Amino acid sequence: MASIASQLQARLDDYYRQIKAVILNRQNPITGLLPASTAITAHGDYTDAWVRDNVYSILAVWGLGLAYRKLDADGGRTFELEHSVVKLMRGLLFCLMRQSNKVEQFKETQSLLDALHAKYNTKTGDVVVGDGEWGHLQLDATSLFLLMLAQMTASGLHIIYTIDEVNFVQNLVYYIGRTYRTPDYGIWERGNKANHGNSELNASSVGMAKAALEAINGLNLFGVRGSEASVIHVLPDEIARARITLESLLPRESGSKETDAALLSIIGFPAFAIEDAQLIERTNNNIIKKLEGRYGCKRFLRDGHQTVLEDNTRLYYEPWELQKFEHIECEWPLFFTYQVLDGLFRGNSQKVQHYQECLKALLVFKDGIGLLPEVYYVPLDNIETERELPHSQPRLPNDNVPLVWAQSLYFLGQLLSEGLVAPGDIDPLGRHLCIGRHQDPVVQIALLAEDEDLQAQLAAYGIATQTPKQVEPMQVRQATELSTIYAQLGRNDSLGLTGRPVRRLRSLTTSRIFRVRGETLVFLPTFLDQEQFYLTLDYHFLVDQIRSELAYIQYHWSELGRPTITLLLTHRMWETSFENEAIDSEDLTTSPIQE
Incomplete structure (x- = not known):
């Protein structure tokens, strides 16, 4: 028994070293926020704190903290890791609460300019881009924050401290309650595929909102110490209407996108937003068939982001430009991490092994730690050959190594596959158990x-x-x-x-x-x-x-x-x-x- 405990301690300590170096060392000591990366490139300043990236980036820390709970002597690391998670989530909460006037306005207007901002200054929590200078309306990001707030609270973390904060979270529920009918800019911040700044109804946003509403409904944000005053209330009809819209959209992502790799987060971890097993399979197969390559998945078809042919001096594309990106879209290793997690939750060891081997080949090693780049792109000299023979040419990683979001999900998958944490640990609300489940109540x-x-x-x-x-x-x-x-x-x-x-x-x-x-x-x-x-x-x-x-x-x-x-x-x-x-x-x- 002592040998098993020491082996467990050694594995956790190794992951602690890696997660400390890659994630926790980047956490701002004042705000608790994380930069998406440390890179500043022609494609953007990744040192800002995106809401979505921050939530995903801290999941590995949360998972490791849950694993350390199982040790009798953890050297204080359970407390350290869990409170690093709490600090980040509260940092995001403070950023959002400072824009409470926008929440109030948006409940009435659903206007693009009244949306909560999608990213903030990592050092101060201040806004970094004007209301009309960025596609801020990203309902999936706010929904992801609420979803993981619910999961983390259910796991025993105390993130919400006061009734003022409870009231604000209740209003965030109202903020995302009409996602089923609200066009937004979506997970990629661009809206319509043509990239002209036009919002559209996105299945990935609707699905994440549905999951968040289901997860936080009836949850006491003060945990076992709370009263009725700290319980969050969700109207079941808003969940039902999100479900109707989502099932009618899938397997498409939106009116302009035939499919999108972002849907992996909806049909699997963390949302588990679909009960229909056949619809899940159709959507997943559609993504594999149309978007998957050797280096990851394309975000969507004809996506020009970070390709060598993209003009970085312009924010938007011309309609005729989309065709030139066909077959040379960048491939994102990030989406293989979703497939690994999906296989682990479904008990599909063959799927887990396949995608873990794919990820292993994509790692870039620095200081002895395998890191996942943001994307792999086709070099300029190989463009024409790749167009003629898709998936035939070698690709190169971009400078953004690692994408902390991807690295966090990679670590989380490793913790799960080694049995250091269980699926129920990171899904204490049991959302993954809803697949194939259908109630038939007597009305x-x-x-x-x-x-x-x-x-x-x-x-x-x-x-x-x-x-x-x-x-x-x-x-x-x-x-x-x-x-x-x-x-x-x-x-x-x-x-x-x-x-x-x-x-x-x-x-x-x-x-x-x-x-x-x-x-x-x-x-x-x-x-x-x-x-x-x-x-x-x-x-x-x-x-x-x-x-x-x-x-x-x-x-x-x-x-x-x-x-x-x-x-x-x-x-x-x-x-x-x-x-x-x-x-x-x-x-x-x-x-x-x-x-």
């Missing part, structure tokens, strides 16, 4: 009669109901009142945040039973609000609407317990139905409310 319908007279008339037709008076102390309220309640969640006057904008609530949200200040409340679905929807007076339409809502609820319900849809029948409905035809009592399955 309960609770029928209420407007008064006892109507209750008696319905009983004559064999329809059991109760009146609002009979279900007391449970209260029956309109959906608009629930919207008002949600408008108070996350409200923080000190930060200038108002909570959720008052918008129409959908059926998944109103199909839950709520406890508000000690009182039990149920809410009528929005489509029964006669002040807003006159079509409720059309009996045939109303029955079809109810059937449609029941199907929607059954397909998308993912919470514990049974959904309960509460329908209030009125004299006006009853009289309207008789003007056309007698009610078919088989149209509705009844279930009286029971407290």
